[in-house]
Amino acid sequence: MKPSLAKGTRDFTAEEVIKRKYIISVLEKNFRLFGFQPLETPSFENLSTLTGKYGEEGDRLIFKILNSGDYASKTNSDDWTSKNSQKLTSQISEKALRYDLTVPFARFVAMNHGQLTFPFKRYQIQPVWRADRPQKGRFREFYQCDADVVGSESLLQEVELVQLYLKSFLDLKIPVKLNINNRKILSGLAEYAGIPDQLIDFTVALDKLDKIGRDDVVKELESKNISSDSIKKLEFLFKPQTDQLQLLFNLKEKFATIPIGLEGVEELEFVLTHCINLGISHENLIFNITLARGLEYYTGAIFEVKADSVEIGSIGGGGRYNNLTEIFGVKNIPGIGISFGLDRIYLVMEELNLFPENSIENTKYLFVNYGTEESIQALRIINKLHKNNISAELYPENTKLKKQFSYAEKKVIENMVFLGEEEMKNETITVKNQKTGEQKTFAQEDFLNQNK
Structure with a gap:
């Protein structure tokens, strides 16, 4: 169907x-x-x-809303062929939508x-x-x-x-x-x-x-x-x-x-x-x-x-x-x-094109998924961002970067965040602005302080 x-x-x-x-x-x-x-x-x-x-x-x-159950059982059979629909309605419907x-x-x-x-x-x-x-x-x-x-x-x-x-x-x-x-x-x-x-x-x-x-x-x-x-x-x-x-x-x-x-x-x-x-x-x-x-x-x-x-x-x-x-x-x-x-x-x-541009709030950060270990660390940082009322999400699957970038592009997400093996080792985080293409690496602590 x-x-x-x-x-x-x-x-x-x-x-x-x-x-x-x-x-x-x-x-x-x-x-x-x-x-x-x-x-x-x-x-x-x-x-x-x-x-x-x-x-x-x-x-x-x-x-009108039909009565529940067998709504026709208590009606007069002659009323079904009558042209007076109001008489039938009163028997089969007691409720109506606002x-x-x-x-x-x-x-x-x-x-x-x-x-x-x-x-x-x-x-x-x-x-x-x-x-x-x-x-x-x-x-x-x-x-x-x-x-x-x-x-x-x-x-x-x-x-x-x-x-x-x-x-x-x-x-x-x-x-x-x-x-x-x-x-x-x-x-x-x-x-x-x-x-x-x-x-x-x-x-x-x-x-x-x-x-x-x-x-x-x-x-x-x-x-x-x-x-x-x-x-x-x-x-x-x-x-x-x-x-x-x-x-x-x-x-x-x-x-x-x-x-x-x-x-x-x-x-x-x-x-x-x-x-x-x-x-x-x-x-x-x-x-x-x-x-x-x-x-x-x-x-x-x-x-x-x-x-x-x-x-x-x-x-x-x-x-x-x-x-x-x-x-x-x-x-x-x-x-x-x-x-x-x-x-x-x-x-x-x-x-008239009257909606303000900032009426639509898109996700600020999308964390790239590099695998389970990296994702758990990313979720810890995302949790801290959420406590600061900053929108962020993790791509749910460890898949090709091209697919993750495409997701961010379609959802108009402002920044891609990379937390891979190198970043975990150095306790850093890399952020790429999707509009300007500018990419910067921060200490994780500095990144969180900037997003308070």
Whole structure:
């Protein structure tokens, strides 16, 4: 059988792993700077925990896990031929792989709220799984890097998360645009258009505007039985928005009798004003009225980050979700969070050549294998180097020097170390720099002192 990978998954080479860990180290440093603490949750959750939290489209992308044992024995045989797959799924699957980190976090908070100190700030870096169609920058298994705050309704949390986003991408040297909107503004727009009961249909379609364009968004709205009169009222959304302040002013006029819309505008004004006062440029932080983030649990601010000059979709996103823990029976725990897309960030940094040269640490010394006696002495010296945190290794086999040199070359090892019969007799060691070709002999004691 020819080995193959499941679609939407990848192996990572040593170089890729090191580069990914570099990104994670930058993000973790910033998470801690802003007062967030680490958390990890299981790879899979009860299916009931995940379903109904991501909208109809999201529910279809959840990877279900078959029950162990003879999962078919307790099912109704008629359901296997029925077109109602949901009825069958509930009988054969009780668990599912994590779709994101936010819902498991909400479940954790609901289970442990009595022991937590609020506001509770956590960051989480773990893989998630989605049964999506694989394409550039979109995988079925990928990492999310989340930072969330629960237990506070203060809009200063939105301001802080904007700072966290922009500082992190500045440290990674990725030029970005941070788009911001407010779910209450979208609710106001739905009321203004006379479709308050179709808010989800409206936002899911609107969120695709930059991907499929105005005409296809209109077609999708029409397919959801949204009238032409309602679509006409929303026509201004499909035109380029250049003046953010003028747009906010226009929204206040449209929302004169729509309280939830006005509340969204006021919240957005608060965040934008304070961010600008902190020195954040409106070129980096942009009010994008068509940003919808099609997840049902958002209730206030919503964010999306895109890299400049790279066509890859969003590399971060998030928002406020004041009602999420209520579905687990725990009320009055508001929350807000953001996510960094590790895999897409990696692709952006590769395309823009942003990884620092020293992010890949290769072995410093390779000791040539001349035989058992020489190798034992080499291992003694290697052991002392390791105690000094110097990377070194012994070639495992006594073979031709050409093969050992080839190994060092392919692994980009900086120095070859020779400890043969002559060196052992004189208690010396010979080191050859692979880049310059310079070769020097040292007393073993001097060599170790230089590598402390």
